Amino acid sequence: xxxxxxxxxxxxxRVEFPxxxxxxxxxxxxxxxxxxxxxLGVVGESGAGKSMTGTAxxxxxxxxxxxxxxxxxxxxxxxxxxxxxxxxxVRGREIGAIFQDPLTSLNPLYTVGYQLTETIQTHLxxxxxxARARAVELLQEVGIPAAEERIDHYPHQxxxxxxxxxVIALALCAEPKLIIADEPTTALDVSIQAxxxxxxxxxxxxxxxxxxxxxxxxxxxxxxxxxVAVMYAGRIAEIGPVQDVVKRAKHPxxxxxxxxxxxxxxxxxxxxxxxxxxxRLTEIPTGCAFNPRCPKxxxxxxxDRPDLMPxxxxxxxxxxxxxxxxxxxxxx
Amino acid sequence: xxxxxxxxxxxxxxxxxxxxxxDLKRYFDVSPPLLNRIIERSGRRIVRAVDGVSFTIEPGExxxxxxxxxxxxxxxxxxxxxxxxxxxxxxEFEGTxxxxxxERARNIAIQSRMQxxxxxxxxxxxxxxxxxxxxAEPMRALGLASDKWExxxxxxxxxxxxxxxxxxxxxxxxxFSGGQRQRISIARALAGRPDxxxxxxxxxxxxxxxxxxxxxxxxxxxRRLGLTYLFISHDLAVVYHxxxxxxxxxLGRLVEWAETNVLFNQPRHPxxxxxxxxxxxxxxxxxxxxxxxxxxxxxxxxxxxxxFHPRCPAANDRCSAxxxxxxxxxxxxxxxxxxxxGRL
Amino acid sequence: MAExxxxxxxxxxxxxxxxxxxxxxDIAYSFRKSPITVAATIVTIFIIVCSVxxxxxxxxxxxxxxxxxxxxxxxxxxxxxxxDPRFLLGTDNLGRDILSTIIYxxxxxxxxxxxxxxxxxxxxxxxxxxxGYLGGAVDAFIMRIAEIQLSLPTILVAFLxxxxxxxxxxxxxxxxxxxxxLILAIGLSNWVQFARTVRGSTLVERNKEYVLAARxxxxxxxxxxxxxxxxxxxxxxxxxxxxxxxxAILTEATLSFLGVGAPPTEPSLGVLINVGQNYxxxxxxxxxxxxxxxxxxxxxxxxxxxxxxxxxxxxxLR
Numbered sequence: 001x002x003x004x005x006x007x008x009x010x011x012x013x014r015v016e017f018p019x020x021x022x023x024x025x026x027x028x029x030x031x032x033x034x035x036x037x038x039x040l041g042v043v044g045e046s047g048a049g050k051s052m053t054g055t056a057x058x059x060x061x062x063x064x065x066x067x068x069x070x071x072x073x074x075x076x077x078x079x080x081x082x083x084x085x086x087x088x089x090v091r092g093r094e095i096g097a098i099f100q101d102p103l104t105s106l107n108p109l110y111t112v113g114y115q116l117t118e119t120i121q122t123h124l125x126x127x128x129x130x131a132r133a134r135a136v137e138l139l140q141e142v143g144i145p146a147a148e149e150r151i152d153h154y155p156h157q158x159x160x161x162x163x164x165x166x167v168i169a170l171a172l173c174a175e176p177k178l179i180i181a182d183e184p185t186t187a188l189d190v191s192i193q194a195x196x197x198x199x200x201x202x203x204x205x206x207x208x209x210x211x212x213x214x215x216x217x218x219x220x221x222x223x224x225x226x227x228v229a230v231m232y233a234g235r236i237a238e239i240g241p242v243q244d245v246v247k248r249a250k251h252p253x254x255x256x257x258x259x260x261x262x263x264x265x266x267x268x269x270x271x272x273x274x275x276x277x278x279x280r281l282t283e284i285p286t287g288c289a290f291n292p293r294c295p296k297x298x299x300x301x302x303x304d305r306p307d308l309m310p311x312x313x314x315x316x317x318x319x320x321x322x323x324x325x326x327x328x329x330x331x332x
Numbered sequence: 333x334x335x336x337x338x339x340x341x342x343x344x345x346x347x348x349x350x351x352x353x354x355d356l357k358r359y360f361d362v363s364p365p366l367l368n369r370i371i372e373r374s375g376r377r378i379v380r381a382v383d384g385v386s387f388t389i390e391p392g393e394x395x396x397x398x399x400x401x402x403x404x405x406x407x408x409x410x411x412x413x414x415x416x417x418x419x420x421x422x423x424e425f426e427g428t429x430x431x432x433x434x435e436r437a438r439n440i441a442i443q444s445r446m447q448x449x450x451x452x453x454x455x456x457x458x459x460x461x462x463x464x465x466x467x468a469e470p471m472r473a474l475g476l477a478s479d480k481w482e483x484x485x486x487x488x489x490x491x492x493x494x495x496x497x498x499x500x501x502x503x504x505x506x507x508f509s510g511g512q513r514q515r516i517s518i519a520r521a522l523a524g525r526p527d528x529x530x531x532x533x534x535x536x537x538x539x540x541x542x543x544x545x546x547x548x549x550x551x552x553x554x555r556r557l558g559l560t561y562l563f564i565s566h567d568l569a570v571v572y573h574x575x576x577x578x579x580x581x582x583l584g585r586l587v588e589w590a591e592t593n594v595l596f597n598q599p600r601h602p603x604x605x606x607x608x609x610x611x612x613x614x615x616x617x618x619x620x621x622x623x624x625x626x627x628x629x630x631x632x633x634x635x636x637x638x639x640f641h642p643r644c645p646a647a648n649d650r651c652s653a654x655x656x657x658x659x660x661x662x663x664x665x666x667x668x669x670x671x672x673x674g675r676l
Numbered sequence: 677m678a679e680x681x682x683x684x685x686x687x688x689x690x691x692x693x694x695x696x697x698x699x700x701x702d703i704a705y706s707f708r709k710s711p712i713t714v715a716a717t718i719v720t721i722f723i724i725v726c727s728v729x730x731x732x733x734x735x736x737x738x739x740x741x742x743x744x745x746x747x748x749x750x751x752x753x754x755x756x757x758x759x760d761p762r763f764l765l766g767t768d769n770l771g772r773d774i775l776s777t778i779i780y781x782x783x784x785x786x787x788x789x790x791x792x793x794x795x796x797x798x799x800x801x802x803x804x805x806x807x808g809y810l811g812g813a814v815d816a817f818i819m820r821i822a823e824i825q826l827s828l829p830t831i832l833v834a835f836l837x838x839x840x841x842x843x844x845x846x847x848x849x850x851x852x853x854x855x856x857x858l859i860l861a862i863g864l865s866n867w868v869q870f871a872r873t874v875r876g877s878t879l880v881e882r883n884k885e886y887v888l889a890a891r892x893x894x895x896x897x898x899x900x901x902x903x904x905x906x907x908x909x910x911x912x913x914x915x916x917x918x919x920x921x922x923x924a925i926l927t928e929a930t931l932s933f934l935g936v937g938a939p940p941t942e943p944s945l946g947v948l949i950n951v952g953q954n955y956x957x958x959x960x961x962x963x964x965x966x967x968x969x970x971x972x973x974x975x976x977x978x979x980x981x982x983x984x985x986x987x988x989x990x991x992x993l994r
Contacts, residue, residue: 045539189400194610219612260544262573271544450885460907
């Protein structure tokens with residue numbers, strides 16, 4: 001399952017926030033890897049810790065949040081403990097980022113061209129003219145019409161969908177090996193969403209860039225990702241190839257999640273309902289974080305916390321799949 | 333509520349729709365100030381948020397209006413409930429005209445049978461009020477309960493109805509999650525004893541699993557209390573799940589409406605087809621997608637003729653000149669020249 | 677009866693619940709953590725208490741003509757060789773104890789300060805709410821008046837008002853109306869900042885869904901303004917009120933210094949400073965310096981309190 005040389009390797013990552021009411025653990029013992037050129041989806045509901053994972057990897061955690069434990073390796077090099085200046089060089093050149101809100105991702109006071117050429121020249125040895133030519137090329141690649149002219153426009157002169165394309169161009173311009181995309185299509189209309197998703201897929205395929213796609217939208221994941229990790233309460237509940245997780249969900253949470261999504265063509269009277277809601281970070285249950293809401297829980301679930309265990313093609317953090325035990329208690 | 337009570341409550345003669353909206357228009361004047369207009373020699377700028385929408389809703393139905401941002405669906409919701417006054421056209425609730433604020437004030441008994449649920453669970457509840465007072469407000473305002481104990485008891489009932497506990501009345505909104513706040517909003521709407529609920533994207537801001545809870549709750553309440561819904565959403569899958577009839581809006585106009593199964597199985601208008609095609613495919617059947625080019629134009633400067641023609645693969649000259657009229661085609665109602673001419 | 681848990685206490689209606697919630701809140705926490713703010717608050721409260729209990733605390737009564745002895749005049753502070761232990765900070769030219777006049781004087785300063793802020797706040801909140809909620813022509817009208825008001829300096833307004841009122845009244849009644857006129861003048865010049873802030877917050881709140889929900893229920897605009905919008909716009913108002921208090925006190929001191937403020941019969945700190953100024957170059961420095969220090973300390977303490985309040989209530993910094 002793990003290729004010999006994964007591009008990104010995250011080992012036992014733990015992100016904490018000290019507050020006056022105690023320490024909040026936003027990401028708890030998360031391990032994942034991304035192979036070169038692959039798209040890993042990280043899906044979960046609000047509070048699951050998926051955005052925090054991406055932010056921690058790229059080194060943009062705001063204090064007092066900090067990486068308390070764990071390691072992040074990029075292309076054989078450890079990056080989670082790099083000093084600020086070193087990390088700054090990694091960002092942009094090796095890891096690119098696309099955030100949710102295209103309005104605030106671009107500086108409104110500078111032209112799009114300026115922002116592109118500045119990024120290119122910071123990370124690659126190019127002259128002004130070469131950088132500008134490259135910028136125009138990129139804008140054309142992302143589908144901005146009349147790129148030669150529009151390169152000198154300001155962000156407010158672009159519509160929402162166009163702006164997100166510019167942000168994608170910006171993320172790709174220094175030729176990074178990995179892009180972390182945090183809810184890149186959530187703020188866009190459905191029809192624009194479709195355009196942006198197919199653009200992202202095509203470009204990353206052409207450039208050979210790996211993508212960590214963080215989103216709450218399972219549909220986007222199903223269309224775009226090769227593998228997917230489902231997060232719950234700061235931990236990974238299930239991780240595996242996308243067809244496996246979406247169509248043959250194993251973890252009861254993933255199963256419930258898939259059932260609660262309405263699908264056109266499948267009429268149901270009532271959607272699958274998972275009782276209760278995701279626990280607050282200050283009140284995470286002992287043992288398996290999902291156990292109070294799980295229809296299949298048994299005694300061990302509230303006592304011991306399950307690690308990721310192999311289950312066919314995926315890995316699941318659930319005692320139901322514990323092959324070490326001889327007795328399998330399913331249901332009550 | 334038993335079935336007989338539900339029927340009696342509707343109070344309409346047979347054949348009378350509960351809500352009838354006819355050629356509804358709402359324009360917003362966003363012109364720059366007079367001085368600027370004189371200096372810059374620019375004209376007035378009018379946003380045609382809703383530009384001639386007509387539909388009816390029968391008792392017990394769930395009618396959904398679906399479309400992308402800027403299509404005017406939220407504006408229609410607010411027009412129906414009285415937050416905006418129409419620029420033109422009419423709104424009739426069980427035969428009573430409710431166009432102007434005065435008409436609504438005069439017919440307060442009828443107006444109060446309509447309530448609304450909003451999108452943002454964090455802005456829908458006054459952060460300084462207790463939940464108990466929030467839910468009790470419609471009761472007190474409409475005189476539905478008089479003394480303190482009755483109010484408290486009814487509030488407890490409504491909270492239980494939406495899946496919360498009566499003791500939650502003592503708490504403040506910030507102590508609840510998004511889904512729970514939305515339940516409180518529903519409880520508040522129910523406290524007014526409505527027959528008709530306008531729901532403006534009530535689940536768009538919620539997580540998927542919470543959305544499922546709220547949709548199930550809304551369906552159950554509809555069954556139990558005999559409610560009729562006008563449901564606004566941009567999410568076609570949600571609309572598929574919850575509606576009996578669906579209307580698709582684009583740039584302030586209704587382009588197609590039909591019963592849910594008909595619309596989703598046999599979409600006729602090119603925009604409807606495009607929307608359905610653009611939905612991410614959970615089934616991963618690997619179907620070929622044709623992402624449509626372009627973006628929604630600005631409602632200040634809509635294209636001439638049919639507003640969709642710049643992006644429409646089936647547009648011809650007539651489409652850029654003439655606005656198509658809504659016509660019946662088999663089981664749907666479509667406003668499209670290509671459909672009318674049999675080209676699609 | 678079951679024991680009251682902290683959870684239940686949190687939801688208690690009335691004063692007990694309110695106090696508990698306030699003490700446990702993030703604001704109280706940030707307060708406890710900032711020594712400067714705690715010090716500033718203690719100083720402010722101390723000065724307020726002293727001035728309220730002036731008749732009890734002050735060693736002498738500077739207004740009791742019988743107790744003043746001209747022979748006691750112009751005595752330096754008690755630690756000076758020529759000083760008198762009865763008069764801690766010395767006496768002025770008439771024999772009045774400086775410490776006592778400061779205590780009584782701060783009374784006037786605080787009275788004028790609080791009253792004018794209350795007036796400005798009341799006027800500003802009402803006009804700001806109406807302006808923000810109703811919008812349109814009403815909003816435009818009120819804002820134009822506000823802008824005209826802003827272009828007039830406070831001092832000028834005060835002079836104008838004082839002059840007009842003095843013109844109508846016989847001279848012996850001037851002293852009676854001096855304080856109310858002062859309060860009116862300062863209050864009238866400061867309402868605009870309250871109105872603008874409230875108007876801004878109202879514009880934001882009025883589009884929020886909870887206000888829309890109240891409109892759907894059918895409540896009248898006035899009711900919505902008071903019951904729904906007002907509690908949610910009070911935050912910034914408190915900040916402005918606190919800093920406005922400091923400004924009002926200073927303004928009053930300035931006006932009194934210029935002679936159009938508090939009368940000599942009820943001197944405020946500004947009057948004392950003015951009076952003392954005449955004797956500064958004669959070497960009687962204590963008559964002006966000590967009231968000056970008192971004024972500075974009071975204004976500084978209130979300003980620091982206002983600064984902390986602004987940071988504590990700023991949602992972005994939390």
